[in-house]
Amino acid sequence: MPAKPKLPTLDDVAKAAGVSTATVSRCLNAPDRVVKATKDRVLAEVARLGYTPNFGARAMAAKRTFTVGAIIPTMDNAIFARGLQAFQEQLHERGYTLLVSSTSYRPEIEAEQVRTLVARGADGVLLIGYDRDAAIYEYLASRSVPTLIAWAYDKENPQPSVGFDNRASMQALAQLVWDHGHRRIGVISGTTQGNDRARRRLEGLRDVFAQNGLPHEALKVIETPYGVKNGGIAFAKLMAGDMPPSVVMCGNDVLAVGAVRRAHLMKLDVPRDVSITGFDDIELARIVSPPLTTVHVPHRKMGRAAANALIDMVETDSIGPFPPLQSKIRMRASLADINGNVTGTPDP
Amino acid sequence: MPAKPKLPTLDDVAKAAGVSTATVSRCLNAPDRVVKATKDRVLAEVARLGYTPNFGARAMAAKRTFTVGAIIPTMDNAIFARGLQAFQEQLHERGYTLLVSSTSYRPEIEAEQVRTLVARGADGVLLIGYDRDAAIYEYLASRSVPTLIAWAYDKENPQPSVGFDNRASMQALAQLVWDHGHRRIGVISGTTQGNDRARRRLEGLRDVFAQNGLPHEALKVIETPYGVKNGGIAFAKLMAGDMPPSVVMCGNDVLAVGAVRRAHLMKLDVPRDVSITGFDDIELARIVSPPLTTVHVPHRKMGRAAANALIDMVETDSIGPFPPLQSKIRMRASLADINGNVTGTPDP
Secondary structure, X not given: OOOOOOOOOHHHHHHHHOOOHHHHHHHHHOHHHOOHHHHHHHHHHHHHHXXXXXXXXXXXXXXOOOEEEEEEOOOHHHOOHHHHHHHHHHHHHOOOEEEEEEOOOOHHHHHHHHHHHHHOOOOEEEEEOOOOOHHHHHHHHHOOOOEEEEOOOOOOOOOOEEOOOHHHHHHHHHHHHHHOOOOOEEEEEOOOOOOXXXXXXXXXXXXXXXXXXXXXXXXXXXXXXOOHHHHHHHHHHHHOOOOOOOEEEEOXXXXXXXXXXXXXXXXXXXXXXXXXXXXXXXXXXHHOOOOOEXXXXXXXHHHHHHHHHHXXXXXXXXXXXXXXXXXXXXXXXXXXXXXXXXXXXXXX | OOOOOOOOOHHHHHHHHOOOHHHXXXXXXXXXXXXXXXXXXXXXHHHHHOOOOOHHHHHHHHOOOOEEEEEEOOOHHHOOHHHHHHHHHHHHHOOOEEEEEEOOOOHHXXXXXXXXXXXXXXXXXXXXXXXXXXXXHHHHHHOOXXXXXXXXXXXXXXXXXXXXXXXXXXXXXXXXXXXXXXXXXXXXXXOXXXXXHHHHHHHXXXXXXXXXXXXXXXXXXXEEOOOHHHHHHHHHHHHOOOOOOOEEEEOOHHHHHHHHHHHHHOOOOOOXXXXXXXXXXXXXXXXXXXXXXXXXOOHHHHHHHHHHHHHHHHHHOXXXXXXXXXXXXXXXXXXXXXXXXXXXXXXX
8 A cells, every 4th residue: 555645634624724633523413513604615625634633633633533333243234223223323312433343243252343443433332132241341331331222121221222122012912912812922032142132022922822821832032043935944843843832923024024924934824824923023024925913123213322321321321221112012913812813904 | 522532553563462453453444364363362352442543544554445345226115225236235245335325316416425435535436337527537537536337238338337237138038029919019118317227128129119110109218216105106007098008118127016906906817918027136126916027137146246346446446347237037927928828937
């Protein structure tokens, strides 16, 4: 790579534009909050001088970088996409830029990405769910980087979070399934190891069926990584016995879509032959046929609330607690009662 | 925020572990390429001392940060998700961490994000498509940051890219539609302003119908931002005239899924009453009913190739050109001939 030219400094820009270094920093990082005439003058000098803010200069000038990091388990499957998009839009409103990393559900990659984001100067970090090595939390605390959990809410856990109660949400759906008369239950759960959202959902479901006195052997659970194909494979396994379940409850909509598609291939009518439920209410849930009865997660609301909470943590040392968000059940056509009658609407 | 404790340096870690600073840097950034015993010793000291690599120290030690930035138009809708996931996996294989930003299709946000990624020390940047203000390219060149385009390939354009020819891809699909006997064509295009992928697809489609002598008034085009809802609205408009199209070709699968759903609500049978085609072959294309005839984009292959190309640019000053990728047509059940006969397979 060719040698880089000697770099102009924040001071050079500030002097040329006749403003303070803090104003230059703000023009670059939170331009919405600077008067247009000032901003135009500063940005003209930035362009003329070819100034690139660097970590040290900005940190000195503004005590922060106006950059926030988020680490999500996957960019695929759109599970986190909608909430993250709203998170980013709200960060932008408040003058921050979002940098995202995805772990492919591999904890050792998350640790590496946390280090990278801290090294790149992130003012705060958003993580999904609670489950991770304590060393990661200790590391972030030792570096004084505000850290917010999203997609989960557990009032027992002291870590600040903006999310919903995965266990209670799945309890509500399981009770609905029970009330529809189902007594042979198949479950396709996401991998629970290292994933508190998946584990809480499965616990919520077990809670309800146990409370209602369902015999242990009437509940069949398969765990599998999230994915359309995996949902289909697990569904075929659950349906293979001579007493197949009348309903298959899935840990998320992606698994449920895989189950519905496999049911079609197996010439099973959903929901007359077998009901299928999801979780998340992502766009897929309405596009698959029949549309899924599922738990609606307020993705966009959660994303915006998380952005505000994390910025408050960065700017005002807020440590929460932040109010939990409410999920709700979306009744659609993939759940019938035990006699095959559908009570959900086809396309709400 | 509480004052941060005095930070241990790269030198401190190197001394404590009895290795060079370059080895420490490599342990943190490309651990797969360090002998396990060395890595374990270094990481133990990193943990014990609570060392956080910072931009300056790492840049000095390794001349790079092993961080790559990608800026994509949206995280929603899964259009870029699969390719980006593969891009990240391959970067990880080669010891790099990916940070992603999304612009919500707003060019002024892209400029801000480019500055942020450069300021955060990105070794290289991936951008989607060619269309953007020349100042962004000039800025990246002036900072000597290798920049790769993906999701597009134009042999006339000197900017290095790893992608496919959007125009030729849509030409192939349009010719197929023509060969199926369709002569009244509706088109739902993504917004072409500032989006060369959308524009090239629309050009490809116009090329073929003009070459075949289709009268100008037989081609009706609506432009709309990508989105399921927008696809539905545009579809309803196209079908409202007294000579509605026999086929509606969509700029991507997301628009096409919106069109299919709206067709169901309008009690139109797809493809017997109207054929619908997509572009991208994202997961949705197979999940919607009927599944979409579409252009298959090799998302994962493109993501991996882009990672290798960009790292080669960073490490060896490669400037391409990189070979274009090939798209291909996926025949499924949403396209019939003018007599309503389906030749595609339902679920390939």
